[in-house]
Amino acid sequence: xxxxxxxxxxxxxxxxxxxxxxxxxxxxxxxxxxxxxxxxxxxxxxxxxxxxxxxxxxxxxxxxxxxxxxxxxxxxxxxxxxxxxxxxxxxxxxxxxxxxxxxxxxxxxxxxxxxxxxxxxxxxxxxxxxxxxxxxxxxxxxxxxxxxxxxxxxxxxxxxxxxxxxxxxxxxxxxxxxxxxxxxxxxxxxxxxxxxxxxxxxxxxxxxxxxxxxxxxxxxxxxxxxxxxxxxxxxxxxxxxxxxxxxxxxxxxxxxxxxxxxxxxxxxxxxxxxxxxxxxxxxxxxxxxxxxxxxxxxxxxxxxxxxxxxxxxxxxxxxxxxxxxxxxxxxxxxxxxxxxxxxxxxxxxxxxxxxxxxxxxxxxxxxxxxxxxxxxxxxxxxxxxxxxxxxxxxxxxxx
Numbered sequence: 001x002x003x004x005x006x007x008x009x010x011x012x013x014x015x016x017x018x019x020x021x022x023x024x025x026x027x028x029x030x031x032x033x034x035x036x037x038x039x040x041x042x043x044x045x046x047x048x049x050x051x052x053x054x055x056x057x058x059x060x061x062x063x064x065x066x067x068x069x070x071x072x073x074x075x076x077x078x079x080x081x082x083x084x085x086x087x088x089x090x091x092x093x094x095x096x097x098x099x100x101x102x103x104x105x106x107x108x109x110x111x112x113x114x115x116x117x118x119x120x121x122x123x124x125x126x127x128x129x130x131x132x133x134x135x136x137x138x139x140x141x142x143x144x145x146x147x148x149x150x151x152x153x154x155x156x157x158x159x160x161x162x163x164x165x166x167x168x169x170x171x172x173x174x175x176x177x178x179x180x181x182x183x184x185x186x187x188x189x190x191x192x193x194x195x196x197x198x199x200x201x202x203x204x205x206x207x208x209x210x211x212x213x214x215x216x217x218x219x220x221x222x223x224x225x226x227x228x229x230x231x232x233x234x235x236x237x238x239x240x241x242x243x244x245x246x247x248x249x250x251x252x253x254x255x256x257x258x259x260x261x262x263x264x265x266x267x268x269x270x271x272x273x274x275x276x277x278x279x280x281x282x283x284x285x286x287x288x289x290x291x292x293x294x295x296x297x298x299x300x301x302x303x304x305x306x307x308x309x310x311x312x313x314x315x316x317x318x319x320x321x322x323x324x325x326x327x328x329x330x331x332x333x334x335x336x337x338x339x340x341x342x343x344x345x346x347x348x349x350x351x352x353x354x355x356x357x358x359x360x361x362x363x364x365x366x367x368x369x370x371x372x373x374x375x376x377x378x379x380x381x382x383x384x385x386x387x388x389x390x391x392x393x394x395x396x397x398x399x
Contacts, residue, residue, distance in 0.1 A: 011033065011036060011086070014035035015029075018032065018035075034087045035085070036085060037086075038083075040089065042079065042109070043079045043282070044077045045079070047066075049099075049101040052099055052101065056096065061084075062085070062092070063082075066079075086114065089110060092110065093107040112334075117332050121133045121334065121336045124303065124306070126234050126258050127212075131175070131375075133336050134375075136393045137374065137376065138175045138375065139174050139382060139385065139389060140377065141170070141177050141380075142178055143162060144180055145157055145180070146181060159202055159206065162207075163203060163206055163210065166207050166213075167211060172383035176235065177207065177211075177214070178237055181199035181200035182220075186271060187268070190269065197223075200217065201227050201228055204231040205231040207232070209232070214235055215232060215235070216260070217235070217236055218237040219238070220248070221244075225251050229251075229255045235259070236252050236260070237259075238259060239310065241262050241263055241291035242291045242295060243291065244267075249295055249298030252295070253295075253298045258305070258306065260306045261295070262307075262308035263309055263313065266314050271313055275314045275319065280323065281330075284309050284323065285333065288307045292333065292335075306376065307337055307338070308337070308340065309339065311344060312340075317345070320344075324339075325368075336375035337376070339376070339377055341366065342378060342380045343356075343362055343381075363388045367389075367391075367392045370392040371392060377389060
């Protein structure tokens with residue numbers, strides 16, 4: 001006899017493994033939540049509340065780690081790490097509803113996090129295209145109409161060249177074309193809305209007339225987004241996550257267009273000066289959640305939002321790699337995840353290669369992004385990355 005470790009990350013896999021050994025179907029439903037474990041982090045609880053959570057979790061056979069001074073209340077607040085099976089965490093949430101010290105709200109947060117992490121996001125309709133998540137990865141093709149892009153400088157400033165390239169990306173498998181008129185490479189200076197408007201709407205208008213593919217406008221300016229939507233764009237991609245222009249959320253809400261909210265630390269001109277974090281993934285998630293709240297207040301439907309961790313936007317090489325490794329943690333937001341790692345500096349630094357020689361590095365990063373939870377990928381090399389995505393999907397979306 002040879003023992004094995006079975007990788008079980010969700011209820012579906014747990015059920016399949018139990019049924020495969022002939023377990024009773026009724027018993028499988030009772031046992032499956034005991035086969036899936038999670039580690040949850042809660043921030044800033046008062047010691048009394050933290051101690052109650054710990055004791056209750058211990059009573060269900062789980063565990064919780066608190067700050068050292070939590071037990072004697074010598075600290076003002078404590079973060080918590082809660083370890084347990086889905087069954088134990090569900091029991092904890094039910095029990096916390098009965099307590100004081102704000103613990104009913106903690107119970108609601110626990111349930112929300114667990115549900116979001118396991119759920120497949122609702123489909124999003126962009127123009128006439130339905131993005132049905134969980135079945136395959138969607139491809140966003142990059143079209144930079146800028147003279148100073150880190151990757152495509154000056155290649156597609158001519159409208160005929162831009163439209164021709166977009167059509168080729170569509171033929172190669174792009175589901176969405178993302179058009180940007182302002183470079184957001186590290187150190188890039190901001191351009192005026194007037195200059196951006198000279199570059200973008202004409203190409204959008206023509207592409208919308210000549211193809212069926214949804215077009216996304218990559219901008220942080222509400223005025224540009226509004227004009228781009230009028231020209232035919234069906235989606236907004238805001239690298240600031242609704243933090244730069246206070247009018248952007250209103251424009252997106254009025255247009256009824258899906259929107260991508262990305263994380264960035266600082267602005268393109270200074271974001272790589274000295275990026276630092278005390279809790280990398282926690283701060284990325286908090287920033288994106290702030291964007292979700294801004295969107296909600298403006299009337300943007302949650303079902304219309306995609307999130308992006310912002311690889312290369314205010315992060316060191318090591319921080320970018322950590323985000324890619326722990327990408328699945330973004331699932332707690334309950335939204336589809338887009339990753340844009342194509343040809344980026346992190347790949348160049350790891351492989352010591354120039355921007356035009358990063359195809360294999362991009363392929364590896366794309367494949368692992370999908371394996372770690374990405375629903376959409378934003379890429380330059382559409383034909384090659386479509387194949388990478390299709391092969392990766394065949395493995396990670398097997399069920």
